[in-house]
Amino acid sequence: MNRLLIDKEIKKEEYVIDINEDKNILIKKVLAKKYVFNIRGNVNIYINVKDAKPVTYEININGGTVSFNNYSINPKKVNIVCNLNNKQSKVLINNSVISFDSLSTYKINVNHNAKETISDVYNNGVTKDNGSINFDVTSFVPKKSNLSVVNQDSKIISINKSNDNKINPVLLIDEFDSESRHAAFIGDFNPDKLFYLMSRGLSKKEARKLLLTGMLVGTLDICFEEKEQLNKELIKW
Amino acid sequence: MLKIKNLSVKVENKTILNDFNLDINDGEVHVIMGPNGVGKSTLTKAIMNDPNYKVLNGDITFDGTSITDLTTDQRARMGLFLANQNPLEIDGVTNSDFLRTALSSKEGKNVNLYSFIKKIDAAVDDLHMPNEMVHRSVNKGFSGGEKKKNEILQMKMLEPKFVMFDEIDSGVDVDSLKIVGKNINEYKKANPKTSYLIITHYTHLLKYIKPDFVHVLMNGHIVKSGDYSLAKKIEENGFNFDKIVTVANDGCDNHE
Numbered sequence: 001m002n003r004l005l006i007d008k009e010i011k012k013e014e015y016v017i018d019i020n021e022d023k024n025i026l027i028k029k030v031l032a033k034k035y036v037f038n039i040r041g042n043v044n045i046y047i048n049v050k051d052a053k054p055v056t057y058e059i060n061i062n063g064g065t066v067s068f069n070n071y072s073i074n075p076k077k078v079n080i081v082c083n084l085n086n087k088q089s090k091v092l093i094n095n096s097v098i099s100f101d102s103l104s105t106y107k108i109n110v111n112h113n114a115k116e117t118i119s120d121v122y123n124n125g126v127t128k129d130n131g132s133i134n135f136d137v138t139s140f141v142p143k144k145s146n147l148s149v150v151n152q153d154s155k156i157i158s159i160n161k162s163n164d165n166k167i168n169p170v171l172l173i174d175e176f177d178s179e180s181r182h183a184a185f186i187g188d189f190n191p192d193k194l195f196y197l198m199s200r201g202l203s204k205k206e207a208r209k210l211l212l213t214g215m216l217v218g219t220l221d222i223c224f225e226e227k228e229q230l231n232k233e234l235i236k237w
Numbered sequence: 238m239l240k241i242k243n244l245s246v247k248v249e250n251k252t253i254l255n256d257f258n259l260d261i262n263d264g265e266v267h268v269i270m271g272p273n274g275v276g277k278s279t280l281t282k283a284i285m286n287d288p289n290y291k292v293l294n295g296d297i298t299f300d301g302t303s304i305t306d307l308t309t310d311q312r313a314r315m316g317l318f319l320a321n322q323n324p325l326e327i328d329g330v331t332n333s334d335f336l337r338t339a340l341s342s343k344e345g346k347n348v349n350l351y352s353f354i355k356k357i358d359a360a361v362d363d364l365h366m367p368n369e370m371v372h373r374s375v376n377k378g379f380s381g382g383e384k385k386k387n388e389i390l391q392m393k394m395l396e397p398k399f400v401m402f403d404e405i406d407s408g409v410d411v412d413s414l415k416i417v418g419k420n421i422n423e424y425k426k427a428n429p430k431t432s433y434l435i436i437t438h439y440t441h442l443l444k445y446i447k448p449d450f451v452h453v454l455m456n457g458h459i460v461k462s463g464d465y466s467l468a469k470k471i472e473e474n475g476f477n478f479d480k481i482v483t484v485a486n487d488g489c490d491n492h493e
Contacts, residue, residue, distance in 0.1 A: 191288060196325045199285050200339040200391060201313040210330050210338055218329025218374065 019043055022064075030055050039066055040086075046222050048230075050074065056081065061089040067221040071096045071230060072104070074131070080108045084117035084148075093121045096216040098234075099131030103164060106134065112141045112148040112178075123154040124215045125165075132164040139180065140172045148175065152182040157189060157215065209235065238263050238432045239284075239399055244295030245457075246276070246283045252293065253279040255457030261399070266425075266433045266446060268468060271454035272476055277436045278322060280454075281401045284434075285309055285319045299399065314343050316398030320388035320405050322436075327375040332387065333357065335375050336394050343395060360393040363423070365416050381408030389420050401434045406442040418445025440468050 003024040004017075015032040017025070020040045027035070027047040034056040037045065040063045047057075047070045054077035059066060063086040072078065075097065082091050097104055110119045125133040139150040154167045167184040189211050197207035217230045239261045246254040253276040261267050269277050282290045284297060286309045297304050304312050327335070336357065340348045361368055364386045376384050385405050392400060402421075406414055422445060425431065435442065443465060451468045453461040453476070461467070 193325055193327055195285075195287050195309060196321070196327070197335070197339075198309040199313050199319055200335070200395060201310055201342040202339055203310050203342065204308075206338060206342060207310075210335065211327070214327060214329030214334075214374070216329075218331065218334075 034058065036060070037066075038062065040064055043067070044221065045069065046220075046226070047071065048226075052076065052078070055079070059083070059091065060085060061091060062086050063089060065090040065092075067092045067094075069094045069096075069220045069222055071216070071220060073098045074101055075099075075104045075106075076102065077105045078107070080106070082108075082110045082119065083113055084111065084119065085113050086117075087114045088116045088118075089114060090118040091120070092221060093119070094220050095121075095123045095125075095135075096220060097123070097125040097133055098128070098216065099125065099133050100128040101130050103132045103134065106136065108135070108137045110137075110139045110150070112139070112145045112150065115145050116147045117145065118149045120151045121153065122219060123167075124219060125154075125156040126159060126212065126216060127156060127163045127165055128159045131160065134164070134166045134168070135184075136166075136168045136170075137182075138170040138172065141175045141178045141180070143174045145175050146177040148178045150178065150180040152184075154183070155185045155215070156187075157212070158186060238265075238300060238430075239434075240296075240298045241280075241284075242296045242298075244280075244283065244297065245293040246279055247291045247293050248279060248289060253290075253457055254283065257295070257458050259452070259459065261432045261434065263430045263432060265450065266435065266448045268435045268437060268443065268448040268451045269454050269459075270437060270451060270468060270471055275454050276457050277454055278403050281319050281403050281434070281436060284312075284401065285317060286312060310342070313395075313397075317401075318392055318395060318397030318399065319401045320385070320392060320403065322403040322405075322407065324376050324384045324388055326377045326379075328377055330375050331372050332375055332390075333371045336391065339391075339395060357390075357394060360390050363393070363420055364390055366390065382410055382413040385409050385417060386413065389417055393420065393424060396428065398428075398430070399432050399434075401436070402442070403436045404438070405435075406437055406439060414441060415445070418442060421446055440472050443468055 003026060006027045012032055014034040016036045018038045022042045025045045030049045030052045036058045038060045042064045044067045050073045052072060052075045056079040059068060059082045061084050095106060108121055119139060121137055123135045127133055133156050135154045137152045139152060141148050141150060152169050156165045158165055165186050167186060169182040169184050171180045171182060173180055189208060194207050197210060213231050213234055217227050241257060241259045244254055244257040245252060271277055279290055283292055299315055337348055337353055357371055361371060366386055376387055448465055451463050452459045
């Protein structure tokens with residue numbers, strides 16, 4: 001599969017990418033204010049940025065499956081709008097966020113504009129020092145988008161005691177013949193999971209490190225080498 | 238190997254184990270049976286120092302050293318292992334990362350990648366597990382039987398000296414149970430000094446792993462001990478003590 005690498009300065013405020021084939025997209029620098037992806041095909045998008053300015057990603061899926069993976073350290077304001085425009089279109093959104101010096105706000109809107117569409121949104125965040133994260137997720141299933149499936153799952157692990165972490169899951173469902181679920185969690189790692197890992201000989205520190213890398217990196221739909229690279233960076237952090 | 242003396246354990250303000258005593262010697266297989274809620278799983282969790290279970294008094298020694306004040310990971314690195322009744326799913330953490338980290342912790346140095354792959358591939362084959370399971374998140378999307386096999390995989394990789402099986406036979410189909418039993422027996426043969434504590438409601442697993450002692454746990458302590466015949470009598474009669482005493486006084490000790 002071809003890979004499109006976007007790491008150059010973009011002068012435009014809005015950058016439009018039309019894709020009509022199976023492709024991988026890697027974005028290493030976010031300099032435009034808005035990125036628009038018009039997609040027909042199976043596409044994997046991987047964004048890896050540090051201290052990004054406010055940005056909007058608009059993903060228009062006109063057929064196929066899109067896996068959108070966004071790994072960010074200290075992002076300011078991220079706005080993700082996904083329009084599932086064609087029957088059986090599918091999106092998987094994985095946001096992994098580390099915030100340690102300011103408020104990182106994620107506003108995610110998924111619109112099921114066609115029948116039999118599927119959306120899975122996973123938000124995983126960790127806050128440390130002065131960092132806070134807000135996940136604001138809205139999924140909309142209008143009438144006639146029957147047999148659509150909506151899933152939202154957001155989790156924030158607060159390492160800092162003082163923060164303004166918030167999760168606001170919203171399901172706007174006008175179509176009865178659809179399936180929706182959401183989960184939200186803010187707090188520390190599950191003590192039962194820590195016990196399970198420690199019962200195999202891992203120290204508490206090692207167990208927490210493994211849970212942290214698993215949550216932020218392991219859940220991303222990216223290749224093994226990229227995961228290894230992120231794990232190394234994360235351990236330093 | 239493992240000695241438990243006058244152990245009392247509290248869970249959520251309720252005392253579950255009360256003055257519990259048990260000695261397990263090298264190479265022995267002990268089975269604990271009993272109705273639901275009498276403290277069978279509590280015993281295994283207390284031995285592994287689960288923070289949800291508070292030891293009120295008593296002592297646990299392992300190879301002559303008291304482990305009562307040791308943390309869970311210290312106990313695990315000494316060679317204690319608990320195969321859980323409900324193994325947890327850990328999203329994002331692959332089986333191989335988990336086991337490699339655990340092995341490195343146990344050995345105190347980074348495990349050689351080649352020997353690790355060789356060992357895990359052999360263990361996966363022995364357990365008739367698909368190879369791709371090694372690269373999947375721990376227990377995520379596994380069936381009940383696969384989760385139990387994954388616990389045995391961890392045992393084979395970590396090579397503990399004292400193994401506890403908490404209802405490892407529940408939720409496992411006949412063929413998988415056969416594979417689990419075969420793997421435990423092979424491990425037992427290869428490690429003759431390893432001791433086992435099996436928590437079960439049935440004799441299914443005991444058909445593959447013959448116990449040296451069977452104990453009945455009630456009201457927080459052992460009320461009866463015997464050999465394999467006691468387990469068979471319990472399966473036939475339940476915990477109806479009048480029947481068990483009259484028909485199974487062959488090799489059974491009453492503790493009350």
